[in-house]
Amino acid sequence: MLVSNSLDITQPYQGYTYSYPHKSTYRELTPIDLKDVWQKQNSAFFYVHIPFCEMRCGFCNLFTISNPKERVSKYIETVQLQIQQISEVLPDLYLQNFAIGGGTPTFLAVDELELLFKSIIDFGVNPQQFFGSIEASPKTINLEKIALIKEYKIARLSMGIQSWIQDEMKALGRPQTIETTLTAVEHIAQSGVEEFNLDLIYGTHNQTNKSFLYSLQKTIAYQPTEIFLYPLYIRKLTGLGIKNQKQSQHQFKLYITGRDFLLNNGYIQTSMRCFRRKEAIDCRPESKYSSITDNMIGVGAGARSYTKNLHYSTDYAVNRKEIKTIINDYMNTKDFKSINYGVALNTDEQKRRFLIKSLTDGGRLNEKLYKDIFDVSPFNEFEVLNELLERNWLTEIQPELYALNQEGMCYEDVIGPALYSENSKRLMQDFEWK
Ligand SMILES: C[S@@+](CC[C@H](N)C(=O)[O-])C[C@H]1O[C@@H](n2cnc3c(N)ncnc32)[C@H](O)[C@@H]1O
Numbered sequence: 001m002l003v004s005n006s007l008d009i010t011q012p013y014q015g016y017t018y019s020y021p022h023k024s025t026y027r028e029l030t031p032i033d034l035k036d037v038w039q040k041q042n043s044a045f046f047y048v049h050i051p052f053c054e055m056r057c058g059f060c061n062l063f064t065i066s067n068p069k070e071r072v073s074k075y076i077e078t079v080q081l082q083i084q085q086i087s088e089v090l091p092d093l094y095l096q097n098f099a100i101g102g103g104t105p106t107f108l109a110v111d112e113l114e115l116l117f118k119s120i121i122d123f124g125v126n127p128q129q130f131f132g133s134i135e136a137s138p139k140t141i142n143l144e145k146i147a148l149i150k151e152y153k154i155a156r157l158s159m160g161i162q163s164w165i166q167d168e169m170k171a172l173g174r175p176q177t178i179e180t181t182l183t184a185v186e187h188i189a190q191s192g193v194e195e196f197n198l199d200l201i202y203g204t205h206n207q208t209n210k211s212f213l214y215s216l217q218k219t220i221a222y223q224p225t226e227i228f229l230y231p232l233y234i235r236k237l238t239g240l241g242i243k244n245q246k247q248s249q250h251q252f253k254l255y256i257t258g259r260d261f262l263l264n265n266g267y268i269q270t271s272m273r274c275f276r277r278k279e280a281i282d283c284r285p286e287s288k289y290s291s292i293t294d295n296m297i298g299v300g301a302g303a304r305s306y307t308k309n310l311h312y313s314t315d316y317a318v319n320r321k322e323i324k325t326i327i328n329d330y331m332n333t334k335d336f337k338s339i340n341y342g343v344a345l346n347t348d349e350q351k352r353r354f355l356i357k358s359l360t361d362g363g364r365l366n367e368k369l370y371k372d373i374f375d376v377s378p379f380n381e382f383e384v385l386n387e388l389l390e391r392n393w394l395t396e397i398q399p400e401l402y403a404l405n406q407e408g409m410c411y412e413d414v415i416g417p418a419l420y421s422e423n424s425k426r427l428m429q430d431f432e433w434k
């Protein structure tokens with residue numbers, strides 16, 4: 001049966017689907033043993049979440065708090081405990097590529113960061129062998145931390161700039177001075193770290209084409225390996241959301257400006273948000289890891305874990321008080337060997353996830369693999385894929401291998417939501433935001 005979904009492109013920013021189903025579909029579960037969830041799964045991407053920042057930005061709804069005070073060292077101890085218990089239950093789990101995210105992992109002091117890196121290595125994550133990434137912010141990164149990241153062979157350092165214009169930072173509710181940004185970017189660019197990525201946001205109400213071009217110009221001067229262009233989303237319970245602030249009316253135009261500027265200045269577009277320096281396009285080590293079909297095991301409060309049938313995490317919140325409670329609960333947890341919050345994926349949800357991961361964030365739609373797994377062609381089941389072909393947004397780059405082209409990539413945030421199931425949409429709508 002064809003599932004019909006026609007794309008509404010009048011609003012190109014409907015939702016960033018970096019994971020499906022969305023976290024707001026997760027609910028309390030009858031406890032399930034970690035061992036049962038991971039049986040027959042022998043490898044995974046590893047993720048550790050550090051839910052601390054030196055500031056709480058007005059646009060940000062990530063699971064993080066500023067000013068965590070004395071919590072940090074207890075938090076790292078808890079991460080170590082969780083790692084140890086996972087190792088006991090899943091001794092044969094083979095960990096491949098990894099990411100240390102947040103929040104802002106470089107909020108940790110140098111000795112705390114080193115302790116974290118050592119724990120991860122003890123867990124079997126090998127930065128010498130696998131590609132790893134860590135997130136930083138301008139105020140928290142320094143030469144000592146960069147040296148440590150290099151020493152531990154973490155290949156990629158990713159940092160949010162957002163804008164090089166002070167008034168735009170103010171409109172974003174991000175208390176970061178341009179001097180701080182400048183020092184941090186210079187340190188990273190000169191450090192010789194294998195890859196570095198800088199994030200920019202477009203769509204604040206006071207941003208113009210000219211001011212965006214200025215930020216882009218400043219950014220490319222440092223030749224980052226990747227530049228991410230994020231459309232501003234104003235979400236519930238965030239600083240900007242509470243103020244009821246609105247995005248620029250020209251957000252899509254800003255995107256085209258940014259995209260074309262980077263394409264004309266030595267960058268290749270790999271997804272709606274990601275632009276990679278031409279010379280760096282083939283320099284990543286070969287990886288067997290596939291974000292479309294492979295598992296992820298997450299550690300820390302707010303970290304998600306994915307297996308084929310189940311996605312799970314700790315509870316989720318945006319409000320500071322609620323996040324603090326969840327972090328405290330995490331730090332008081334003694335038993336990480338069972339799971340009690342998440343969402344189960346039936347075959348329909350698995351298909352949708354496969355397609356969303358294949359069509360967004362630089363994925364490729366492998367029709368043959370889909371047929372091997374699900375015994376049917378996705379084009380026979382999801383009308384939206386035929387619509388993508390009709391609109392000439394999806395190109396067959398090899399037999400049975402498709403990718404969004406430049407026009408299609410403009411609408412990743414329409415295509416992802418068009419593939420959500422009715423059930424997921426209902427769960428998202430019913431979620432009690434706190
Ligand atoms: C984990 S943060 C990056 C690391 C670090 N915490 C920092 O802020 O510098 C991830 C990135 O997502 C983007 N982002 C987060 N929330 C956003 C929103 N509501 N709208 C647009 N971009 C957003 C920002 O560009 C941000 O740099």
Ligand code: SF4
Pocket residue numbers: 052053054055056057060061062064102103104137160
């Ligand atoms: S954007 Fe980065 S620094 Fe700001 S609150 Fe979010 S995670 Fe923290």
